[in-house]
Amino acid sequence: MYYKFSGFTQKLTGTWASDAYIPQGLRPVVSTEAPPIIFATPTKLSSDFAVYDYAGKNKVPELQKFFQKSDGVPIHLKRGLPDQMLYRTTMALTLGGTIYCLIALYMASQPRNK
Numbered sequence: 001m002y003y004k005f006s007g008f009t010q011k012l013t014g015t016w017a018s019d020a021y022i023p024q025g026l027r028p029v030v031s032t033e034a035p036p037i038i039f040a041t042p043t044k045l046s047s048d049f050a051v052y053d054y055a056g057k058n059k060v061p062e063l064q065k066f067f068q069k070s071d072g073v074p075i076h077l078k079r080g081l082p083d084q085m086l087y088r089t090t091m092a093l094t095l096g097g098t099i100y101c102l103i104a105l106y107m108a109s110q111p112r113n114k
Helices: 060-067 081-109
Strands: 002-006 011-015
Touching: none
Parallel strands: none
Antiparallel strands: 002 011
16 A cells, blocks of 8 residues: 655545655646746736726825824723723723632632532
8 A cells, every 4th residue: 555645634644656656746747838928918007997996085194183183082082982882891891801700710719518
C-alpha cells in the first residue's frame, strides 16, 4: 500500500501509487501555452468609466466638526440620549457582571456540606 501526507488532516493517508510519487502541490503543468501578458491589453482612461455614487454624501467633515467641538461633553456622550442610554446600559451590565463573578467566587470558595 502507498501512503501520502495529507495537508488537511496532517497525517499519512492511503493513496494510489501515482499520487504517492507526486509531491503535494507539484503536479505537472497541463497547459503548455503561455499565459496572456498582463499589460498587453489597452488601458482605459478614467473618463471612459461611468461615475456611480454608491456612498452618497461624505459626512466625515461634518462629523469631525461636531465631535471636535469643545463644549465640555465627553466624546462618548456627544449625541445625546441614545449615547447616554448605551453608556448607562453598559455600566449596569458591567456592574452586574462584576457582582455575579464575586458571588460565584464566594460560592466556589465555600466547602460543600454532606
